[in-house]
Amino acid sequence: MVRSRVAVLSVALVLVLSLAAAAQEGIGSKKAYPASAPIVLDGFAGDWGIAGLEPTLRVDPAFSLVNAGAIADAAESSADVYILYDDEYVYLLANVVDDNVTGPYSGGGSLWQNSAIELWFSFSGVPADPAQYAFYTAEDYQINLVPMAGGAFAPTAWVYPAAQDAHNINNPIEIAARLWESPELSGYVVEARVPKALFPGFSQVTAGGTFRFAVSLVHVDAATAAWEHIWTPGVEYVTIEVQ
Numbered sequence: 001m002v003r004s005r006v007a008v009l010s011v012a013l014v015l016v017l018s019l020a021a022a023a024q025e026g027i028g029s030k031k032a033y034p035a036s037a038p039i040v041l042d043g044f045a046g047d048w049g050i051a052g053l054e055p056t057l058r059v060d061p062a063f064s065l066v067n068a069g070a071i072a073d074a075a076e077s078s079a080d081v082y083i084l085y086d087d088e089y090v091y092l093l094a095n096v097v098d099d100n101v102t103g104p105y106s107g108g109g110s111l112w113q114n115s116a117i118e119l120w121f122s123f124s125g126v127p128a129d130p131a132q133y134a135f136y137t138a139e140d141y142q143i144n145l146v147p148m149a150g151g152a153f154a155p156t157a158w159v160y161p162a163a164q165d166a167h168n169i170n171n172p173i174e175i176a177a178r179l180w181e182s183p184e185l186s187g188y189v190v191e192a193r194v195p196k197a198l199f200p201g202f203s204q205v206t207a208g209g210t211f212r213f214a215v216s217l218v219h220v221d222a223a224t225a226a227w228e229h230i231w232t233p234g235v236e237y238v239t240i241e242v243q
């Protein structure tokens with residue numbers, strides 16, 4: 001009897017684990033690669049050499065967690081995020097689909113209310129999830145990249161939480177962006193680079209290293225102006241393996 005109960009439990013556990021695996025399918029390669037050529041920050045991704053490469057993480061309401069508002073489909077809000085690196089920099093690229101790119105706010109304290117891509121890095125391993133600001137060390141970051149600020153096209157990077165404000169002096173994260181439109185979709189591309197020497201922990205982005213990472217998008221609903229938010233994998237980190 002005991003044995004069969006164990007067997008049933010094992011089958012149930014395997015089922016739960018396969019469902020969890022299925023829920024993660026498509027979220028991306030969870031890998032960061034070395035840059036094979038110089039990256040030029042110009043809003044165009046042709047220099048990234050990523051043709052045929054799966055994104056590091058992908059955000060899509062088909063499998064990501066919408067934890068504020070309602071996001072109907074990938075045409076409303078979704079993104080492909082890539083991470084490359086070399087000895088000096090960690091390079092960040094996001095191709096964001098957004099049907100209402102907007103940025104009325106300026107100033108770091110309110111930039112998170114604009115259309116944004118939010119990149120959550122934990123190099124310390126201390127915070128249990130990216131929302132645990134109280135447990136952030138000097139090696140944990142939220143980096144927001146916005147194409148618009150103050151109501152105009154003004155690509156801006158901002159580091160949170162407030163304990164990391166020293167990283168916002170003189171804008172050490174260089175950024176470029178480009179708004180785009182196709183007949184069916186609209187959105188933006190952002191490229192940025194983080195200087196490893198100025199950001200403790202980023203030196204772990206080197207061959208054989210690992211770090212914890214998550215991505216979220218801020219979307220402002222086109223009809224209601226509601227602030228909406230979607231996460232991959234959720235309000236939690238995934239481990240990225242550096243190639």
Ligand SMILES: [Ca+2]
Pocket residue numbers: 039040041042043044045046047048191
């Ligand atoms: Ca470029």
Ligand SMILES: [Ca+2]
Pocket residue numbers: 069070071072076221222228
């Ligand atoms: Ca919506």
